[in-house]
Amino acid sequence: MPGGGASTDRDPADGQPRWTGPVAAAWVLGALLRELRERRGLTLAQAAPLCRASTSKLSSLERGRRRPLPQDVSDLLSAYKADEATRADAVIWMTMVRAGPDADAHLDVEPGWQRRLTLFTAAATRAEHWAGVVLPPPLQTGRYARALADALLLPEPQRSGYVRQRARRAGLMAQEPGGTTVLLDESVLHRPVGAAEVMVEQLMHLRHFAARGVDVRIVPAAGALTVPPTAITRLVFGPPGPDDVVCLESGTSAFYLTSTADTVPHQEALRRLARHAVGHDAGVRLVDEAIRLHQERLPDGPGDSR
Structure with a gap:
């Protein structure tokens, strides 16, 4: 993705030069502003004067096609009566936008990073996940997420917030499971996270989404691939929308990559993993086998999954 600066390309909405800065952050910020405007029941023509803009300028801003100015964003947030959490999100997106070319790689460790990642995910039309240690957050059950929060030794209220945001991401997945590919190392199915009943519930949850259109692919643990x-x-x-975005997520932060030089190697890594993964049906059979093994660890035997 190009860095800051103007382009000779013209925006069809107003004929002005199209801005080609860090559009991923600007696009999500614009989507946030559009959602707030629509929530207030305002048209573009009604909202534009609130930031001293033309209708076409506000439209371009909401589509991530114009560099957002801090004062314009602040005025709109005030007019839309945005809450503090939403304002905090907008500040982070503005930080990414104003960083110019440096926004091609942005580390978000600020409070609310999971909420902002949720906004990014919700705006995408397709998602590909690779997980080699634990299940991806959008597929985690509440008890699985709680066990991970306990393992991270997060203090309250961060621990509850961690679980709450993961539940929100799981809710988005439940609404629109199609268009998602999940690549998992086979060890993820067997690595205990919480008690045995937590794992049985979690893998049955994964099995449920596999039946609803999520493409679950497993990379065998016995394979030769690193x-x-x-x-x-x-x-x-x-x-x-913007070009593809790659997110490298840890338990406490998200690292966004948007430049082609950074995203292409990760796309190639995902393709390589897909080539070594077993097909969807074989992957589901591996999930079923892992469920059976975890059921054997239940205190009262396979019938007790609580």
């Missing part, structure tokens, strides 16, 4: 240790998420946006 797998990435970091969880990788590739987000694909439909027109007129």
Whole structure:
């Protein structure tokens, strides 16, 4: 993705030069502003004067096609009566936008990073996840997420917030499971996270989504491929969205990559993993086998999954 500066390309909405800065952050910020405007029941023509803009300028801002100015964004947030959490999100997106070319790689460790990652994910039309240690957050059950929060030794209220945001991401997945590919190292199915009943519930949850259209692919543990240790998420946006975004997520932060030089190697890594993974049906059979093994660890035997 290009860095800052102007382009000779023209925006069809107003004929002005199209801005080609760090559009991923600007696009999500614009989507946030559009959602707030629509929530207030305002048209573009009604909202434009609130930031001293023309209708076409506000439209371009909402589509991530114009560099957002801090004062314009602040005025709109005030007019839309945005809450503090939404304002905090907008500040982070503005930080990414104003960083110019440096925004091609942005580390978000600020409070609310999971909420902002949720906004990014919700805006995507397709998502590809790789996980080599634990299940991807959008597929985690509440008890699985709680066990991970306990393992991270997060203090309250961060621990509850961690679980709450993961539940929100899981809710988005439940609404629209199609368009998602999940690549998992086979060890993820067997690595205990919480008690045995937590794992049985979690893998049955994964099985449920596999039946609803999520493409579950398993990379066999006995394979010869050296797998990435970091969880990788590739987000694909439909027109007129930005180029692909790659997110490297840890338990406490998200690292966004948007430049082609950075995203292409990760896309190639995902393709390589897909080539070594078994097909969907074989992957589901591996999930079923892992469920059976975890059921054997239940205190009262296979029938007790609580």
